[in-house]
Amino acid sequence: MSAPGISRFDLVIAGVGGQGAILASDIIGKAAVKENMPVRAAETHGMAQRGGSVVNHIRLGCELGSMIPLKGADVLLALEPSEALRYLEYLADDGIIIVNTDPILPVTVTSGLCAYPDVGEIISTLREKRKVTAFNATEAAKEAGNAQSMNVVMVGAVSNYLPISVDIMMECVRELVPPKTIDINIRAFEIGRSVAQG
């Protein structure tokens, strides 16, 4: 867990290059700054972006380094199921996992080099370890109007746990998504928020 005097809330966002993990962390980081909190974040850029595994760290109320220690995160927000497993070591023993159940097959799987684990098995394994909210955020984003808003659905889901007011979160969604997609993304945020509330 985030420790007093070091950080107020530590969040790890895991996903695949191209899923919009950076926008997701930007919405949260910017909102925290509006709440007058110091923020530190670390992102994957460059080589790892080309369909590779990506991980972002966001520390709210932190004035030290951006890297969350192992077993330090309060929440692991996984935009892809296998990536939840990959970065599970960052999550505190009493931390929470929010995971999108829609898999993205890496080229090692599509070309038949490795097998992709059964999604149901991933989720049940995660449940054995931690408290889990699992849902198909890609479908939820389609419901909102565009599958690409999956990242904002997930931001909505994690907003239930963040020390940031929902109004400020939504204000940052409006400011950061492309202007033409504001309505879709606000819907996406609301769907995600209500799914993870229940």
Add this chain to the structure above:
Amino acid sequence: MRKREYMLGNDAIARGIVEGGAQVISGYPGTPSSEIIGTLASMKERDFYVEWSVNEKVAFEVAAGAAMAGVRSVVTMKHVGLNVAADPMMTLAYTGIKGSMIIIVADDPSCHSSQNEQDTRRYSQFSLIPCLDPSTPQEAKDMIPYAFELSNRIQMPVIFRPTTRISHGKSDVMLGTVTQNKPVADFRKELERWVMIPKNARIRHIHLLGLQEEILRELENSPWNELEIRDDARFGVIASGIASVYAKEALLKLGINASFLKIGTYPVPENQVRTLISNSDRVLVLEEMEPVVEEQVRMIAQQAGAAVEIIGKMQGPVPRIFELNADICADVLAEVLGLERTAVPSDVGEDFDYNACRIDLPMRPPVMCPGCSHRATFHAMKKVYGKDAIFPSDIGCYTLGIQSGTVDTTLCMGGSITVASGMYQAGEKKPICCSIGDSTFFHTGMNGLLNAIYNKADITVTIVDNRITAMTGHQPNPGMGKTATGEDTVEVSLEALCRGLGAGFVEVVDPYDLERTEEVFRRAKDYRGTSVVITKQLCVIDAKRAGIRRRPFIIDAEKCTGCRICVKLGCPAIEFDTKAKKASINIMCTGCGVCSRMCRFDAISEVKK
């Protein structure tokens, strides 16, 4: 009211450059440094000149010229770029500058996007140019205006060295005011200063050495070093740059009472180091990569005759490789102080083979995009030259061709053509076909091609021309007809350039047209001498941004025999169902059509309207 913003480290550095009143900024893209110029070049209103130069040496000299003329300049690059720019730097240390100049060199401990993890602080020691090492994005921004002032006071360039976690970290950043006064360019002739003939160089070397005392004094009193002596502690920690925040977190977490010296400048603040060691029985030095601070601390302790025990990485537990973090610092502290250690795996993520959950995770390496033309080029290249041929390659997205079996060497920027030449001159009889990107060719590939042609190397040089500097984030280059700021400029023809360098065989081909590409490669292979094949096709990401839309392709399951020829192409848009033994195309297809040209059963076709 001052404004607080959420910023990328490199954006904060760009902001510092604006606040400090920079007038000329040049650089060559390289992760993790690229966004600094990207941000400055995309500003709507600018009162400075900014350029993407063709390589780091060129960029360095442009900035040096500007500073010789008396203005404030900045050059940006990644750590390995400084090797290219080392020649002018070592002598600019002698001449000094007249205005101000900052050499921004972004280091990449852990090699997130680099071929090595060299430590730029060593170049600072080597060249006797002072270096600033930020610990947070805020400090990174604040150091830039300071560096301009310092540079002007000592009439020397100053190195500023962020690392990946600063450049690609994000933070709240308090903005400062923008300097309004700017010096005017006015080059003054002073031959003994600007012309480094031996007579003058000897004098300037003496001057450079004499300047070190003043540099030390300036940095000692700067706000970037912070000393906290605790009277009740006989244990001290010295930590530099980003390691200082990790060290602080580890000390807090473990509740350790220690005196603390945070170092942000090189040369290190000698007086503060002396004070800390005289107040401690044991001192732990925490820094990433090379033991630069540790060596200095040991020297200062020896000179002072202090009986202090110094612990670091030269003999001790602090790793000399990869990034540090709070976990590693806490583990080192626990080991040094005899506290209980918690077993932590050294790395989590892609290369992390410890699997707590007993489900095998598929590897997810970065790959070339669906529809990337490099994939088509490599397919044709391998088919024509054969898998026993030697394929030296270079640095860019196409390095990902390592999975296609067409990247046998990657040494440095421009190191493909030259390595290929050397292998040929060594008497290697296997066919040699190297690959290099358009931007890398302009960077330092041109010299290699000139050398290969001049010395009659019988090799094929493939320029994979995707019309942009893609891997570092889509910066323009001389082949595109656009400057850094998007202005129209001359579009340099790679074909004409290669002919100008003396190439007798130069062919330009669209790699999506597999048949023709193979035919060109066959002729290139047969050609006696240096042949050049330019495979020209827009980067798919860039094409999408430019509004180019192609219809996707589909596989007819009836016709598919499950031969997997298309699957072996390694395109993320092609999937294989191992149960049904059929290939299919997913929504990632960008419509390049390369797979349809490979299918022997005519099973792949464009989706009809």
